Amino acid sequence: MLAERVRRSTQPRILLTGATGYVGGRLRNELESRGHSLRCLVRRPESLLGRAGPLTEVVRGDVLAPETLRPALEGIDTAFYLIHSMGSDGDFEESDRRGARHFAAAASGCGVRRIVYLGGLGSPGAELSPHLRSRHEVGELLRSTGIPVLELRASIVLGSGSLSFEMIRSLVERLPVMITPRWVDVLAQPIGIDDLLQYLVEALDVPLAESRIVEIGGPEAQSYGALMREYARQRGLRRLMIRVPVLTPHLSSLWLGLVTPLYARVGRKLIESIRHPTVIRDPSAAELFSIRPLPVAESIARALCEDDRQTAATHWYDALSSAGEPRSWAGVRFGNRFIDSRTVTVAASPERAFGPIRRIGGGNGWYAFGWLWTLRGFLDLLVGGVGVRRGRPHPDELRVDDALDFWRVEEFQPDRRLRLSAEMKVPGRAWLEFVVEGSAAGSTIRQTAIFDPVGLGGLAYWYLIYPLHALVFAGMLKGIAKSALANGVALEEE
Numbered sequence: 016m017l018a019e020r021v022r023r024s025t026q027p028r029i030l031l032t033g034a035t036g037y038v039g040g041r042l043r044n045e046l047e048s049r050g051h052s053l054r055c056l057v058r059r060p061e062s063l064l065g066r067a068g069p070l071t072e073v074v075r076g077d078v079l080a081p082e083t084l085r086p087a088l089e090g091i092d093t094a095f096y097l098i099h100s101m102g103s104d105g106d107f108e109e110s111d112r113r114g115a116r117h118f119a120a121a122a123s124g125c126g127v128r129r130i131v132y133l134g135g136l137g138s139p140g141a142e143l144s145p146h147l148r149s150r151h152e153v154g155e156l157l158r159s160t161g162i163p164v165l166e167l168r169a170s171i172v173l174g175s176g177s178l179s180f181e182m183i184r185s186l187v188e189r190l191p192v193m194i195t196p197r198w199v200d201v202l203a204q205p206i207g208i209d210d211l212l213q214y215l216v217e218a219l220d221v222p223l224a225e226s227r228i229v230e231i232g233g234p235e236a237q238s239y240g241a242l243m244r245e246y247a248r249q250r251g252l253r254r255l256m257i258r259v260p261v262l263t264p265h266l267s268s269l270w271l272g273l274v275t276p277l278y279a280r281v282g283r284k285l286i287e288s289i290r291h292p293t294v295i296r297d298p299s300a301a302e303l304f305s306i307r308p309l310p311v312a313e314s315i316a317r318a319l320c321e322d323d324r325q326t327a328a329t330h331w332y333d334a335l336s337s338a339g340e341p342r343s344w345a346g347v348r349f350g351n352r353f354i355d356s357r358t359v360t361v362a363a364s365p366e367r368a369f370g371p372i373r374r375i376g377g378g379n380g381w382y383a384f385g386w387l388w389t390l391r392g393f394l395d396l397l398v399g400g401v402g403v404r405r406g407r408p409h410p411d412e413l414r415v416d417d418a419l420d421f422w423r424v425e426e427f428q429p430d431r432r433l434r435l436s437a438e439m440k441v442p443g444r445a446w447l448e449f450v451v452e453g454s455a456a457g458s459t460i461r462q463t464a465i466f467d468p469v470g471l472g473g474l475a476y477w478y479l480i481y482p483l484h485a486l487v488f489a490g491m492l493k494g495i496a497k498s499a500l501a502n503g504v505a506l507e508e509e
Contacts, residue, residue, distance in 0.1 A: 034067075056087045078113075092128050115157055252469060443477075
């Protein structure tokens with residue numbers, strides 16, 4: 016650890032602003048994984064508690080409070096400026112202007128050698144939206160003190176959790192028929208989030224004698240309409256788009272607010288920005304950077320796979336209330352997925368608590384409402400599914416990829432975790448996971464059902480079947496706890 020600290024102390028130090036945002040948060044992880052000496056400027060340091068790496072320095076500051084900037088910029092070699100006020104309900108252009116001026120002045124006074132700024136694509140000679148105009152103005156203000164600024168201009172960012180991707184996801188998943196205005200046909204140059212992060216990382220070492228603007232994006236120009244059609248194709252959805260000649264940004268933003276996670280003012284600013292083409296006109300990025308961005312179809316596929324990785328890696332109980340707040344009806348919504356999670360604590364070792372889980376299904380049954388599981392299997396057979404006739408290969412042993420009735424073992428950690436992927440016919444994808452952890456009282460068993468709906472049919476299926484699922488899963492967990500104990504007594508249930 017001492018050697019690591021010494022090595023990091025000799026590295027050029029990096030300041031990251033926007034570290035709690037979508038791009039900034041991912042860039043923070045990327046820089047930490049590469050061992051960079053990092054300092055994060057945030058308004059609320061507690062927001063990075065437990066998220067920033069152990070060697071990352073977190074300081075309190077705000078670009079609108081200039082007195083807080085000099086302490087954050089002292090000793091900094093390169094500063095990433097990833098701040099904009101798109102979600103502000105006030106004069107976001109004036110806020111962006113003041114913040115850029117304050118930051119540029121403080122960076123100049125502290126001897127910062129380079130600023131890397133993420134701006135927006137758009138031809139300077141065109142009629143730009145207020146949002147894009149502000150992004151360009153921020154770049155000009157950062158350059159005003161003479162510090163070399165590398166301004167990367169990007170268009171639509173495709174990645175799980177990005178503003179544009181979540182808008183596309185929500186529209187396609189929820190609307191079989193879409194009334195689309197003219198802006199869905201305007202060309203943009205989307206870039207995958209992984210490619211964008213690589214550009215930002217490489218920007219640390221790009222030769223930069225003076226300020227420079229570099230346009231970045233994927234290899235192809237695509238409209239939002241084309242992106243929605245590609246998303247629908249990969250999700251197996253059929254969607255009809257009906258063009259209308261007039262739909263103002265205000266009406267469009269209200270429409271987006273109804274059917275997507277975007278609230279109206281953000282939606283309006285986004286739509287105003289995409290009413291004009293945002294495509295690459297200067298190809299110099301290919302000469303400066305080693306990155307060869309992925310095509311749109313692969314970027315969308317990666318975004319969907321990222322959802323799967325999060326589902327596999329995330330402890331869903333971290334997203335649930337630990338303060339005893341009531342669970343919302345039909346479970347917790349996490350991204351596009353529904354999560355229904357419950358726990359029980361038993362006076363048994365983890366090995367003993369996991370035993371009934373290891374033996375679940377097949378001839379051992381599902382510990383509660385066996386007739387309902389049989390009925391579900393019969394209905395699955397009627398619609399061409401696998402039913403429950405497959406059973407399980409061994410009554411007491413499991414391995415990854417084993418068939419287990421109409422489930423498949425996706426992950427198996429002995430005495431710790433079992434994750435099943437559904438192979439029954441459902442309008443979406445489903446998983447059932449069990450995790451056992453030792454506790455002061457013995458062991459805590461957490462059971463989590465996860466459903467990724469496809470279209471309106473998937474949403475309807477989840478809401479209609481949820482009361483039955485809640486009954487069956489609650490009974491199953493009680494049955495597992497009872498089987499884990501010699502006397503059949505569970506100590507505490509949540």
